[in-house]
Amino acid sequence: NAGVMQNPRHLVRRRGQEARLRCSPMKGHSHVYWYRQLPEEGLKFMVYLQKENIIDESGMPKERFSAEFPKEGPSILRIQQVVRGDSAAYFCASSPTTGASYEQYFGPGTRLTVT
Amino acid sequence: TQLLEQSPQFLSIQEGENLTVYCNSSSVFSSLQWYRQEPGEGPVLLVTVVTGGEVKKLKRLTFQFGDARKDSSLHITAAQPGDTGLYLCAGEPAGANSKLTFGKGITLSVRP
Numbered sequence: 001n002a003g004v005m006q007n008p009r010h011l012v013r014r015r016g017q018e019a020r021l022r023c024s025p026m027k028g029h030s031h032v033y034w035y036r037q038l039p040e041e042g043l044k045f046m047v048y049l050q051k052e053n054i055i056d057e058s059g060m061p062k063e064r065f066s067a068e069f070p071k072e073g074p075s076i077l078r079i080q081q082v083v084r085g086d087s088a089a090y091f092c093a094s095s096p097t098t099g100a101s102y103e104q105y106f107g108p109g110t111r112l113t114v115t
Numbered sequence: 116t117q118l119l120e121q122s123p124q125f126l127s128i129q130e131g132e133n134l135t136v137y138c139n140s141s142s143v144f145s146s147l148q149w150y151r152q153e154p155g156e157g158p159v160l161l162v163t164v165v166t167g168g169e170v171k172k173l174k175r176l177t178f179q180f181g182d183a184r185k186d187s188s189l190h191i192t193a194a195q196p197g198d199t200g201l202y203l204c205a206g207e208p209a210g211a212n213s214k215l216t217f218g219k220g221i222t223l224s225v226r227p
Contacts (some may be wrong), residue, residue: 033213033214035215042203043158045215048213058214091157095213102146102213104215105160108157
């Protein structure tokens with residue numbers, strides 16, 4: 001049973017470019033969460049999605065950041081016009097459709113570096 | 116904002132020693148998870164506790180949820196070098212919709 005998959009694992013972007021991070025949840029999971037981890041800081045919640053719906057985006061910066069989880073395909077976290085402060089590890093997690101929805105399983109992360 | 120404070124922040128011990136680390140908050144959580152994270156990887160779920168006073172064991176690791184569901188502890192018996200890593204606690208605040216709040220983590224180093 002494959003775990004949560006994220007790609008790319010490493011992404012380098014110049015200031016002003018766009019970054020697209022992909023996440024495929026575990027089989028049987030329809031809840032997806034994105035978190036950001038900065039050096040010396042804990043993981044910070046960004047957004048919670050179910051298929052075709054954004055449930056909670058209270059942790060997302062108001063500008064330049066967007067997320068989607070389409071009916072088909074992976075969840076995408078999109079960062080437009082990246083700045084150096086966006087450099088961080090971005091983790092996706094998924095939880096079961098039924099039952100213990102609070103148990104979140106994490107992917108390996110995408111490490112974004114903005115030069 | 117619900118905060119989770121983990122202590123100690125860093126811990127370096129000799130192989131074979133026992134240790135206890137803590138995760139504390141002034142807020143109530145519906146559930147609390149412990150994760151372990153290796154450098155360059157994502158957090159790996161170790162355990163979930165949901166009932167106040169609950170104790171769960173995972174081999175040499177013992178997890179306890181406080182009676183009031185505001186704090187948790189992790190006890191490791193006879194630590195081994197393979198236990199080295201970053202230990203994160205995360206809580207689902209009462210009334211929230213699965214949004215986890217994370218502590219900053221405890222960096223454990225077990226020397227052979």
